[in-house]
Amino acid sequence: MMQLDARQRAMLAEMGIRVWGPEYPAGEPDDALPGPPRGEEAAVMAAPVAVTRPATGPQTPAVVPVTPRALPADIAGMDWDALQQAVASCQACGLCRSRKNTVFGVGDRQARWLVVGEAPGENEDLQGEPFVGQAGQLLDNMLKAVGLSRQGSGAEAVYIANVLKCRPPANRNPQPEEVLQCEPYLRRQVALLQPQIILALGRFAAQTLLQHTVPDVATIPLGKLRGQVHRYEGVPVIVSYHPAYLLRTPQDKAKAWIDLCVAQAVLRGETAP
Ligand code: SF4
Incomplete structure (x- = not known):
């Protein structure tokens, strides 16, 4: 054991x-x-991790699937600093009008782990850093449990970013056009980082990363996207719950821990991606 x-x-x-x-x-x-593990935990852990198409279920789409498009040439050629500067001055969607700060990402730019969340909230908008406040503390504790830290390097390194780099007003859901405009920045971050595993936290992150590889992903409950190895830009993706959800639903923290362990296993090559 x-x-x-x-x-x-x-x-x-x-x-x-x-x-x-x-x-x-x-x-x-x-x-x-x-x-x-016991009970439902045991059942989840006993379930094989597979690359299969999940069953569909009723759920309001959060992200409208869009046609894959080439990364704009000017973004595709950017290095980290140029990309961060481009985000800082971006006015590609209406969120630029209400943001206080753009939230580019944090962590080691050579990390093997990439954590992707939804969008900045109020605290993130104020501080210009993803996952701060209570949800951020919980994420930090989750990452520490597997030996990772946003300040870490080498084997402890993780990079943390959101799909959207600017805060939606009043923490409303991201709009499809905002995701469409902003996703190329995340895609370039992935290309520069070249992570070995991506942890997608929450419905919007999962739907955005999987919109071109999982048919009807917008109608699939998050729970049914868990326990499988997906792909984004060729990188294995494990779907898990958003820390803000876990604060409201602490009984699902054990499932989030299982997802972290699955991601670890994939990273080690113990589970075929
Ligand atoms: S959310 Fe993304 S696309 Fe919209 S203004 Fe901010 S950086 Fe630009």
């Missing part, structure tokens, strides 16, 4: 996840899954 060290147990406790099984002293292998 895989093992958890004291640090991971503490982080899982901060996530609100109870871990079963024996304690292991610091210094034990930390490539761990909590175990053994």
Whole structure:
């Protein structure tokens, strides 16, 4: 059985996840899954991770599928600094009028992990950084549980970005045209970062990343996109819950932990992408 060290147990406790099984002293292998899971957790973990087309179900589309388009030439040739500057001055959609700051992304630009969220909220708009505030703290704890940090480098490195770089007013849902205009920036970030795994957090991130590879993705509940290895720009994608949702629905934190473990397994080549 895989093992958890004291640090991971503490982080899982901060996530609100109870871990079963024996304690292991610091210094034990930390490539761990909590175990053994029970009930619904066990069922989810027992389910094979597969690259299959999920069943459809009724749900209001959040992102209207759009025709794939080539990255605009001026974006396709940009390096990190040029891309960040382009975002900072972008007026391609109406969100530029109400933003206080653009939120480009944070983390090591050589990270193997990329976390993608939806859009900046009020705190992110004020600070110009993704995932701050309570949801950000929960994300940080989740990442710490698998040995990652937004300040980390090397094996601890992660890069965090959103689909939209500007805050939708009053935290309303992103509009299809806004996603259409902004997604090329994320695509260029992926091309520059060349991550080995992408964690898509929440409905909008999942629908945006999978809109060209999963038919009818806008009608598929998030839960049915979990437990599978998807692809975005050739990079394996694991879908999970948004930390803001987990704050409202703490009983699903264990599922988010499972998703992190699946992403770890894919990264290690333990699960065929
Ligand atoms: S949300 Fe994206 S496309 Fe819209 S103004 Fe901001 S950076 Fe530009």
